[in-house]
Amino acid sequence: MEINLIIFGKLIDITGSAAMTIKNVADTAQLNEQLHSRYPALSSYPYVIAVEQEIVHANTPLKNKDTVALLPPYAGG
């Protein structure tokens, strides 16, 4: 079980990479937990998670090969 994680904006400065594969995460809570232990600075920066382009706020189950995005506050226009 693995998911494709894509990262945008300022969060790339924290992770050092705009895309990565994450293994062994069953839901978005486990994903956050794994990310926060790997990148402690992420826990103090606001972002929302999109699973297959849908923003999710509650803990959401993840499927193999899902594309999950970390979206910091938007700044278009």
Add this chain to the structure above:
Amino acid sequence: MQEKKPKNIFVQGAIAASFIADSIQKHKSQTGIGGHSIFLGQVRADIMGEKKVASIEYTAYEEMALEIMHIIREAIFAKYPLTCLHVHHSLGNIAAGEICLFVFASSAHRKAAMDACGETVERLKAELPIWGKELFEDETYKWKENI
């Protein structure tokens, strides 16, 4: 209702004044239009401390942004009697003074065009996954925050 593929709003680089002029010209044959409302976003050379913004580098989660823009467009068309609505947003590095956003709403009467244009600008700034990196003249940067 048939599913329409979302229109691409993204353009690489700045939006040229000639592109905007052509866009206006193209509406000449649509004689039911009585009013256009246009919003142009321009890259501002913000000053922060001793530093001045030289350009903004825009990136987006493009597929998601286009899906959301499609939903916004449908909502705006449902709310206002519009003839057409065009949105163009830059990606990549845009120098201060260049145009990075072009929203163009047309209707039989001015009020619908003006209200639809304003609401579209507000919604896309709040809802589209787009980010801007403000690059200073000394090559340092700061991530842009919308206020």
